[in-house]
Amino acid sequence: MKGFVLGGTASGVGKTVATLAAIRALENAGHAVQPAKAGPDFIDPSHHERVAGRPSRTLDLWLQGADGLRRNYARGEGDVCVVEGVMGLYDGDESSTAAVAEALDLPVVFVVDASAGMESVAATALGFRAYAARIGRDIDVAGVVAQRAHGGRHADGIREALPDEMAYFGRIPPNDDLDVPDRHLGLHMGDESPVPDDALDAAAEGLRTQRLAAIAREPAGAAEPNGTGRPVEPTDDDRPCVAVARDDAFRFAYPATIERLRERATVESFSPVAGDPLPPCDGVYLPGGYPELHAAELAESPALDDIASAAAEGTPVFGECGGLMALAESLTTVEGETHAMAGVLPADVRMRDRYQALDHVELRATRDAPTASTGTTLRGHEFHYSDAAVASDARFAFDVERGAGIDGDRDGLIEHRTLGTYAHVHPASGAFDAFLDEI
Structure with missing residues (x-):
């Protein structure tokens, strides 16, 4: 092309x-x-x-x-x-x-x-x-x-x-x-x-x-179109099901991410903002977006309670940026209104008037997590106007080698088999293959 x-x-x-x-x-x-x-x-x-x-x-x-x-x-x-x-x-x-x-x-x-x-x-x-x-x-x-x-x-x-x-x-x-x-x-x-x-x-x-x-001209360098270089898994009836939040609060998912998930799993979309319950699934992906603009609807949504229950039962859950915010204890808007969120991760998130981070990031896993094993690195990017106050006993999955993360040095709050990060990653990083392997 x-x-x-x-x-x-x-x-x-x-x-x-x-x-x-x-x-x-x-x-x-x-x-x-x-x-x-x-x-x-x-x-x-x-x-x-x-x-x-x-x-x-x-x-x-x-x-x-x-x-x-x-x-x-x-x-x-x-x-x-x-x-x-x-x-x-x-x-x-x-x-x-x-x-x-x-x-x-x-x-x-x-x-x-x-x-x-x-x-x-x-x-x-x-x-x-x-x-x-x-x-x-x-x-x-x-x-x-x-x-x-x-x-x-x-x-x-x-x-x-x-x-x-x-x-x-x-x-x-x-x-x-x-x-x-x-x-x-x-x-x-x-x-x-x-x-x-x-x-x-x-x-x-x-x-x-x-x-x-x-x-216009053809690009240099031959490339196979497969998204990560891994062989595409054959389709069969035993593929896992991943529930993916897709609505005005969860809008920031790369097309390549959804493509990769569909290559290896059945993808079921649902809308927490519209009040959809969490569909039956083996894993949950909450992309970034604008939860701060829909905090009241999310606080009333049965989906957040369903996600909390699924997380407590050991279902792998991965939330990126807006997904992290929805998995937290609470979300306070820039107007000062506080709304209860899923309560899976021990953090209270507050919106700020100016951006808190804007950069490419590199994370090194300090423990096994749903998107990376201990010692491996992930590259991504962060852009957010919120910050998160975390509990003193909170557990982190990553040290930040570049970027801001959650507290300047660490990112990836982890609880049960649930991970929430401020970093957005691309499927070329292998993070979503690791997530699917976790299921």
Whole structure:
């Protein structure tokens, strides 16, 4: 599957809108588009999925390694992949947009805010292209999309200033309807505040679709599409059942995670917010999300009582970030309202006004846990506005070698066969295979 990467000068330059416009333009031209996102993001991919009609792939070298990244790319469907970058092109240490583009050998279409410049847009793009050689990266900045650019003389000035070796891929005109509202963890999700179709169509019309399709190329390095490199288990009637919470409170699950679970188990989705009981199962997965926005509904949900009972009986339960919050004793919202949660893990969680952690993380297991055995390491990422006050006798499964964890040094509260972490992990880490082996 051919592809290209949309990189930018910085966060907020309009990469998400440019990505959505490129997806729409290519789809309108008859292409089957596979969206993807560089970096550990759940929100931008929800907008990709709404426009493309298929889940967005996560491409992160820290979470997956180069082989895992290539495998996840290879699992995509379509004839062209549009990869949205993260932050600025070179930002993000070991898994910057540039690093992802280099690992796949995909060209970069550079998104520049042109609202207050013409020739300077070309100068900016040339500077970013030259910087790759300075730091020894093999990055092909193939051309420019001018974000927030007017037509006429403005667009002509940008196009004429570009050197022959850099293509002009079009412009996205200023339009307030293209602005997506945000909140504490980023933009609203794609189904909450979708970009209006007429605004997206207008943005897509400004792009040079044939040039975008022509610049896409096959990635470097052969990769088998299997998600973790482990053989896919044969299906049979004895496969375990994993209950997965999926609703507005538990939204942050990578598509590859659900795919891996389905390869080895039967997946039963349920909605604690809607009052669903826990379905009969052999294991429970609670992804991250926004439990703080639905704390009252969760406090009344029979699902949390069911999960507490299942955990006490020894059923493996894994909660990531929002899942950790739901497994705690209580959750206090930023408004100061305290709600009882499942009470499986000895912690009281409180929301804060600013984020408490934002980073890639590395954890080393200090005891056997549902996602890792003693001495092994897991890589993931954390982004949360809550903190957790834990009991003095709380048991932790991991030492934090990078990141903040729960108390700065440790992560992974463990009780019975229940594990709650602030870290989100990708199936390429092997964590979900270990979880399924635990069942």
